[in-house]
Amino acid sequence: MASRDGIALLRRAARKAGRRQRAAAIFSQIALLLPLPLGYAVLVLTAVKALRLDAASQRFWWLLGVVPLLVLLVGVGRALFTRRPSWQGSIALDQFHGFHDRVTSALSFSQVPPAERTPLMEAAIEDGAALAGKLDPRRAVPIPLPRELVVAAGLLLGLGALSLFEVRHYRPLPPPPSFEPMVMSADDIELFRDVAKELQAKNDDPNALVAVHRFNQLVEDIAEHRLDRHEVFQRMGELERDLKDNLELDRDARDEGLKGLARELEKSGLSKPAADALDEKRLADAEKALRELAEKLRKKDGRPSAAELEKLRQALEKASRSNEERAKSIDQRRRELEEEKKSLLKKKGEKGDAGATPDLDKKLAENERKLERLDREKNRAERSQKQMSELDKQLAQAARDLMRDAGQSAQDLEQGARDINRMAKQEATEEQKQELLKKLQEMRELMRQQGKGGKDQMQRLQKFGQRARGQSGGGQGKPGEGQGEGQQGGKKDGPLRMGSGPGSVSIDVPVPQSVSGQGQGQPGDKPGGSDPGAGANYGTGHDPNVAGNATDLKGKTTDVTAAGADTGQGAASSQVIYGAAERGFVGRGYKQVFTDYQTVAERALSQDEIPSGYRFYVRRYFQLIRPRD
């Protein structure tokens, strides 16, 4: 019994020793193989820091580190799972305690069936069991620190130090983004300021005035160099888009309002002419038709019958309410759709994600689309209501007054006619907006072209602007040299050179790049004069006859009076142009000639005689040679 307990103790001690041996083997394997992945990591980290590997290369090399890591894992796995002899632990115990295999032998013989055991085996078992208390597996199988661990620890420290070490690389930083303002020549700034002033003067519509103000602000910002090229184009784009949107919305709203009126007014024979005119957007005819109706109501003879008047009253009343009714109807429809949307959303919420069927989603999307469309219609209806409010009021008043006092009603209708007239004027406002749009497009094209020309073209423009105002500037030719090259012979950036008659002054007219020296110049037709600048210094000496000769009173004189005939014709156009070349584009005469020429040019432009690709250049040419104040 005692020997059985002893054998159990022996077995336990042997197992423990075996486990410690396995642990020591694993530890040894780790210490032996750990330097592999650590060394690899040190190498890769060094390469990453020193060679500045890109992200893809880094990923590749780090992934390749799986190989040494696998080697380590395989080594550890082998130490962990390799099958060892069962007596290995007990042999270690025997060897450590110097028991001459008494423990191992006892364990070995204890596995022999008792019947087969010899007396010496039994004695050996008892002998071994007696040693159970003396065994110390911990001391018998120590787990020492492997020597190779020093290498691994060194590499680990190196890795840590390396990760903290920062290799400085000097990388040139990109220069900070510089602000390059959009530059426009002073001459063009003035041109667009004038355009803004002109549009402001022509307009009294608040919307149009806001647009003009924005345009003016844009020009001023460019003049003050507050915007770069990108911002300028962005602002122009926004302005253009707003203008177009406003134009379309106003036009649609007015058309719808007028159609609504026309629909109701045509129900009465009296107001039908006005209705037809409104339907066809002939506002002047509509005004006239309403005035005629007012006149008819005022007349005592041939007044319309009571039935006709009643019909007219009803037509006027309905017409006055048509816009309001339309807005209300849209509101009603919108409310219904909102209700439907709420109901659909509620249904979807109740069913949860699982219940969200494609059919339900489709209905919701359809509902959203309808609501958006109605919002647009409502916007139009409100605009229409606003535009037509005065006319509606007058028509309503006319309807009320019609049965009581026809005269008063006639006055109301006349007032309505005036409102139509006002609406017609609004169309004129639209033309101003269109013009502003056109100017914006020109400005954009101009800036686009200037962007290609670079600084040289800007300098030429500045010089040209000064000369155009009659200020002296560089590049003045010497009098008498003559001038007049006809063509610029294919020189791409060559300025047009205006021939100037006597050949004393030349003005370079900068043109956009795409025109390759096609300006038609007039060749100088006279030889150059003497150089007036040659005698710039004070003379020396003096005239001996300072007082001049004495008066000879002996001569006979006859007094003749001559008076010039004023034909009112003034100088010829060519003379004015020659003069402009000398003095700049100033003066009344030049303005007159320019206007004549520009009128011809505009006519040619409007009649599509100029190819569309060249229209900008024609307009630009006339902008450049426009009269300056």
Added chain:
Amino acid sequence: MTEAEQAREEVAAFQKRIGALREEIGRVIVGNREVIDGVLSCMLGSSHALLEGVPGLGKTMLVRTLAGVLGLEFSRIQFTPDLMPADIIGTVVLDEGAGGARSLEFRRGPIFANIVLADEVNRATPKTQSALLEAMQEHRVTVGRTTHVIEEPYFVLATQNPLEMEGTYPLPEAQLDRFFYKLEVPFPTRDELHAIIDRTTTSQHTEVKRVLTRDEILQMQALVRRVPVARHVQDYAIRVLQATHPGGEEAPELVKRFVRTGASPRGAQAMLLGAKVRALFDGRFAASIDDVKATALAALRHRVLLSFEGEAEGVASDRVINEILKKLPGSKE
């Protein structure tokens, strides 16, 4: 008394007898404890020993003393080149009786003793050597048509001189294999020499007394055979044996280079039997790996045959075996 207790007592008695034996031999033989133990191991293992040493180291004295303390019949044969098999086995002679009757009678040779000392065995011709070795293996001798059984215990101790090789007939490998151990008798140390001279240059004459009876020896031989060997010890002995072969799985580089042929299975038997005896010497009930290691040199040195290269390099078989023991761990990893 249980069997285990009985076995325990047997082992204790064995140890006591061995102690007495050693003590008595020690009265005559100075030092040479390992050689004495080796000789006793061979005898208790029911086998024979080959002693190798230069002349004058007390080989013959050892055997003679052993025979004296054991009280067994002892004979000494000096092997010479002209020694014939009949000289050692015996021969049939014509015997004339008292009545004048003549008969053929077998006269036993010196081989029919319990302890036989075959001195300088390598000086006899192979024919004579073979006659001795047959008796050693079979424990019987056949002459004519009659087989004569040699009485147990039977123990042959052969000696050979490693220096004088001229005119000798070195024992062939097959015959060397018959010897359980080959024991090398070392030169005595200074203290041992003093003791030897003191004992042999005076008129003092030491008589040994008989310590064991023949039956006791046979009991001890039987006990040796009953000593159990655990599997791991036997496994170790086999691995050592395999490692002596150049093609062995665990053979060290030295074996692969310098060994022609490794030990036969008799080597493993010798190691394990020797280990058992050693265990009993220590009063243990089972042999251990340490016992195997301790017997490996004596059991294998005459069984490991060196290659020509090994001979040329002067590599001793002891070095090869020590290398194997050093490289081979106690338990297989």
